[in-house]
Amino acid sequence: MNSTTDIVVPPLDTAGIAGGHAPSSLPDGVSPRLYNKDLAPTQRAGRKWTAYSIFTLWANDVHSLGNYAFAIGLFALGLGGWQVLAALGVGAALLFALLNLSGFMGQKTGIPFPVMSRIAFGIHGAQIAAVLRGGVAIAWFGIQTYLASVVLRVLILALAPGLAPLDEGSILGLSPLGWAAFVGLWIVQVVIVSYGMEMIRKYEAFAGPVILVTMLALAVWMFAQAGFEIAWSTDKSLTGGDMWLQILGGGALWVSIYATFVLNFCDFTRSAKSKGAIVKGNFWGIPINMLLFGAITVVLAGAQFKINGQIITSPSDIVAEIPNTLLLAGASAALLILTIAVNLMANFVAPTYALTNLFPKRLDFRKAAIVSAVIGLVILPWNLYNNPVVIVYFLGGLGALLGPLFGVIMADYWLIRRGKVNVPALYSEDRAGEFHYTKGVNPRAVAALIPAAAVAIAIAFIPALGALSSFSWFFGAGIAAVNYWFIADRQRTFADADGEAIAVPSVH
Secondary structure (H helix, E strand, C coil): CCHHHHCCCCCCCHHHHCCCCCCCCCCCCCCCCCCCCCCCCECCCCCCECHHHHHHHHHHHCCCHHHHHHHHHHHHCCCCHHHHHHHHHHHHHHHHHHHHHHHHHHHHHCCCHHHHHHHHHCCCCHHHHHHHHHHHHHHHHHHHHHHHHHHHHHHHHHHCHHHHHHHCCCECCECHHHHHHHHHHHHHHHHHHHCCHHHHHHHHHHHHHHHHHHHHHHHHHHHHHCCCCCCCCCCCCCCHHHHHHHHHHHHHHHHHHCHHHHHHCHHHHCCECCHHHHHHHHHHHHHHHHHHHHHHHHHHHHHHHHHHCCCCCCHHHHHCCCCCHHHHHHHHHHHHHHHHHHHHHHHHHHHHHHHHHHCCCCCCHHHHHHHHHHHHHHCCHHHHHCCHHHHHHHHHHHHHCHHHHHHHHHHHHHHHCCCCCEHHHHHCCCCCCCCCCECCECHHHHHHHHHHHHHHHHHHHCHHHHHHHHHHHHHHHHHHHHHHHHHCCCCCCCCCECCHHHCECCCC
């Protein structure tokens, strides 16, 4: 039996870790460099994330402006209405399976993604996965906040045209009004996150219905504007093999869009009440919600094409044309609510946990959130967004590594360990500990990751491999999983121990 099965951890007095720092007296075997109240496993009793909580995550994220731009792009590339739905259906089916696998890990162990990464990569090697995921997210947090501030700036000028002079000039790339809009939205998000995951859950629950009603209303309005008829395809419709390749490629890219989420979904499901809640929330939020999303996309794009032969790039294009100022303001406000919801879940939680994992003795969730937000501000994200080299090569290159990370983590947890995890050992620096490996790093996981990452990056960036670029995430994840399957240490005996003895309340 592995030596880590002998770890005995007395019950934790969670009152001793107010403020998020490691308590003065830690449970036996738990290292202050690996543990604080935000990294600790959550107690099973008192978990509040229900199927509806999971569903509202997807109600917000699926209907993001970026996703609409992607789906409308499929229409522009020559896919008709049913073909767009087919592409989204392929992606939804794959995502439903992948997110359940990832979500179950969080629900069983109660741990966030940086700690989950310790299972495969080691107690210190996990920083590789956490920093990669967090680095991508911080950059996109700033960029998404900037894009939302553009919508807010337009809304402000529509309601108060007299402020137009404030939209002139440039201070580090933004006008005074642009700065006011950006900083205002930045503050709103920081305030929400500073109250922790429970506040994020409540905000997502509020925003989900708002977004669904707004998008449905927008689709009905456009349908009426087009005389209750839509164009089901453009004059460049694909057929035969090209059509099916585009459908499959679109479905694969849909999964790639969620490459970040399939990695750190455990950040949310660690507070899920049951596996059933995850499955039910994912079912209504992924395949069912995505079909609704697809139908709205087809109506919006098809109606606009029917009206004037033009293809919109985003629902915000339609909102900008609403003739009634009050309705325009309401629709714009809904888009802002949506963007904040998406940014919180996709780009704020991951770097917050990553920073907490780097400095558990100094940073709790609130302080790490502020640090993440400050980084997202000082990088001047509008300059990143307007620089194709940064977007394509830096952020694109980091994104290409997420598939291989997923492959290693999933292969280790489901194929090698068969779901057996000694949770208390994830917080131990004992040299004989199960997750100490070699100086805290699992060299086999790193060895499996590197060649898969090289292939994924090559597929993503080498023009000659462009035909495979839509499938780069699958190549990276698949190769990494196979690599790890062959080189993993099968001589070890894995213990299965929950973390209840060192757990903290789900809401803290």
